[in-house]
Amino acid sequence: MITPAIEAGQLTVSYGGRRVLDHVSFAIPPGSFVAVLGGNGAGKTSLFRTILGLNTPEQGHVLVEGQRFGKGRMPVGYMPQMRRMVAGQLSGWHMVAAALRGRVWGVPWYSAAERAEVNAALNAVDAWELAARPVMSLSGGERQRLLLAQALLDHPRILLLDEPLASLDPARMRETTRRIHDLARERGLTVLFSTHDINPLMGFMDHVLYLAHGKALLGNVDEVMTTPALTALYGAPVEVVRADGRLFVVADGGADTLHCCDCAEHTR
Amino acid sequence: MFAYEFMCTAFVAAFLAALVCGPVGWFLVLRGQSFASHALSHVGFAGAAAALLWGEPAFLGFGLSAVLSGMGMGVASDRFVGRDVMIGLVLSLAMGTGALCLHFLTHSAGAATALLFGDILGIAPSSLYWLGALAIGCVMGLAVMSRPLLFASLQPEVAEAKGVNLRLLDVLFLALVGIASAMCSQITGVLLVFTLMVAPAAASLRLGFGPMQGMAAAFALALFEAWGGLCLSWLTDCPASFWIALLGSVVFAAANGIAHLRGR
Numbered sequence: 001m002i003t004p005a006i007e008a009g010q011l012t013v014s015y016g017g018r019r020v021l022d023h024v025s026f027a028i029p030p031g032s033f034v035a036v037l038g039g040n041g042a043g044k045t046s047l048f049r050t051i052l053g054l055n056t057p058e059q060g061h062v063l064v065e066g067q068r069f070g071k072g073r074m075p076v077g078y079m080p081q082m083r084r085m086v087a088g089q090l091s092g093w094h095m096v097a098a099a100l101r102g103r104v105w106g107v108p109w110y111s112a113a114e115r116a117e118v119n120a121a122l123n124a125v126d127a128w129e130l131a132a133r134p135v136m137s138l139s140g141g142e143r144q145r146l147l148l149a150q151a152l153l154d155h156p157r158i159l160l161l162d163e164p165l166a167s168l169d170p171a172r173m174r175e176t177t178r179r180i181h182d183l184a185r186e187r188g189l190t191v192l193f194s195t196h197d198i199n200p201l202m203g204f205m206d207h208v209l210y211l212a213h214g215k216a217l218l219g220n221v222d223e224v225m226t227t228p229a230l231t232a233l234y235g236a237p238v239e240v241v242r243a244d245g246r247l248f249v250v251a252d253g254g255a256d257t258l259h260c261c262d263c264a265e266h267t268r
Numbered sequence: 269m270f271a272y273e274f275m276c277t278a279f280v281a282a283f284l285a286a287l288v289c290g291p292v293g294w295f296l297v298l299r300g301q302s303f304a305s306h307a308l309s310h311v312g313f314a315g316a317a318a319a320l321l322w323g324e325p326a327f328l329g330f331g332l333s334a335v336l337s338g339m340g341m342g343v344a345s346d347r348f349v350g351r352d353v354m355i356g357l358v359l360s361l362a363m364g365t366g367a368l369c370l371h372f373l374t375h376s377a378g379a380a381t382a383l384l385f386g387d388i389l390g391i392a393p394s395s396l397y398w399l400g401a402l403a404i405g406c407v408m409g410l411a412v413m414s415r416p417l418l419f420a421s422l423q424p425e426v427a428e429a430k431g432v433n434l435r436l437l438d439v440l441f442l443a444l445v446g447i448a449s450a451m452c453s454q455i456t457g458v459l460l461v462f463t464l465m466v467a468p469a470a471a472s473l474r475l476g477f478g479p480m481q482g483m484a485a486a487f488a489l490a491l492f493e494a495w496g497g498l499c500l501s502w503l504t505d506c507p508a509s510f511w512i513a514l515l516g517s518v519v520f521a522a523a524n525g526i527a528h529l530r531g532r
Binding site: 049052053054070071072073076078079080089090091093094095098099101102103104105106107108109134150151 | 298411412413414415416418419420422423425426427428429430431432473474476478479480
């Protein structure tokens with residue numbers, strides 16, 4: 001039997017006094033590209049933080065490659081949601097390099113091998129032209145590429161990408177997804193890719209992990225993105241509409257046409 | 269100028285202060301904690317005034333109170349975020365306590381001025397041993413922690429996920445800031461710690477150096493300001509702290525100009 005890349009068993013997690021994951025169980029096959037969907041507050045970031053060991057579950061467990069790794073020892077690259085960039089006046093290269101063996105005590109002086117590793121990560125995401133530029137002069141999408149390069153350092157086998165498409169225009173969304181997908185295939189990585197909008201991932205993802213109301217549903221697109229499946233998950237009538245090769249999820253009675261898959265959260 | 273022992277002592281003390289203030293200041297500015305050096309120097313002022321009142325060396329009181337406060341800020345860092353009113357009140361209370369101690373301090377009339385505006389020419393040669401030991405300790409401490417500190421400063425969430433202890437680094441770093449503030453206050457006084465700790469570091473960052481070169485440049489600029497201030501003070505008979513503050517502003521403006529010309 002193949003050991004899952006990530007396995008959650010009866011996982012229960014609270015955030016801000018609210019239970020965001022309630023006895024959730026799933027197993028992510030290794031090497032798969034998984035879209036983690038759900039509205040704001042559905043528990044996507046909490047799930048990632050729990051996998052990384054930054055949140056302690058109230059109940060249940062989460063295993064990475066069948067093991068409980070100590071904090072910082074798991075083979076996971078993490079790209080958090082882009083918030084304030086402290087790096088500001090430092091160059092893109094130095095921002096990425098800061099994560100290379102960043103937990104090791106000593107001075108931030110990089111050997112030739114370490115510099116080559118940083119360069120390779122930048123090249124892998126086509127960000128070499130950003131290396132010399134100050135981070136504060138970069139656009140949101142360019143900063144996202146640097147964060148992705150950072151997540152690739154130290155040879156991870158699993159990538160947790162928290163909203164990597166945020167602040168990108170639709171053309172860039174598709175291009176970024178393709179880049180991540182190709183990279184993951186080339187390196188045999190398991191990818192958990194959280195997003196509000198499933199459409200830029202169509203054709204790339206192997207599975208969908210849909211989070212709503214503390215529950216989770218894992219399966220391929222045709223299994224999860226159906227009216228009966230999401231209605232059961234939300235516990236209320238939800239309709240999945242396919243149009244022009246795109247998916248829309250609307251709450252029953254929702255009059256607006258919404259371009260994302262989680263509008264059930266918004267119209268409720 | 270170098271025929272006088274007090275001037276030689278002042279130049280060595282300024283070198284030691286710049287050696288610490290440059291690299292520590294570089295991290296302070298990078299982390300957006302410039303205000304911490306200002307805050308710790310205020311708290312240090314109260315400690316120094318209390319030490320003088322009890323007949324102990326001002327530097328000892330300054331150092332102890334600044335280091336302990338720095339560590340306290342590190343432990344309670346989450347609770348200080350967005351609490352500008354509380355921080356302002358603590359600073360005011362510290363300054364008020366310092367003023368009270370100085371009021372009762374009748375045997376050292378010039379102490380208040382020396383504490384507030386610095387008295388680099390009054391540093392005893394024997395103090396250089398203490399300053400030297402502190403400088404070496406600070407630089408070594410920062411060297412040991414600078415790699416994880418850089419990671420934690422730039423990407424705290426990722427650093428935490430990779431096993432970096434953010435709280436421990438906060439506490440250790442702010443303790444170093446406390447020591448650096450104490451050393452810097454010997455040169456510039458409590459009110460002008462900002463000039464030697466923040467201005468050179470901010471200028472260095474504006475010039476776009478990487479971490480190691482940036483810390484070295486911050487040290488070089490701090491040394492330029494401190495030694496330049498001493499020389500100008502000697503030539504003009506004006507306080508060294510004034511010249512250091514002025515040079516700090518000039519250096520920062522020049523760095524901004526260079527950065528602008530380079531399109532940064």
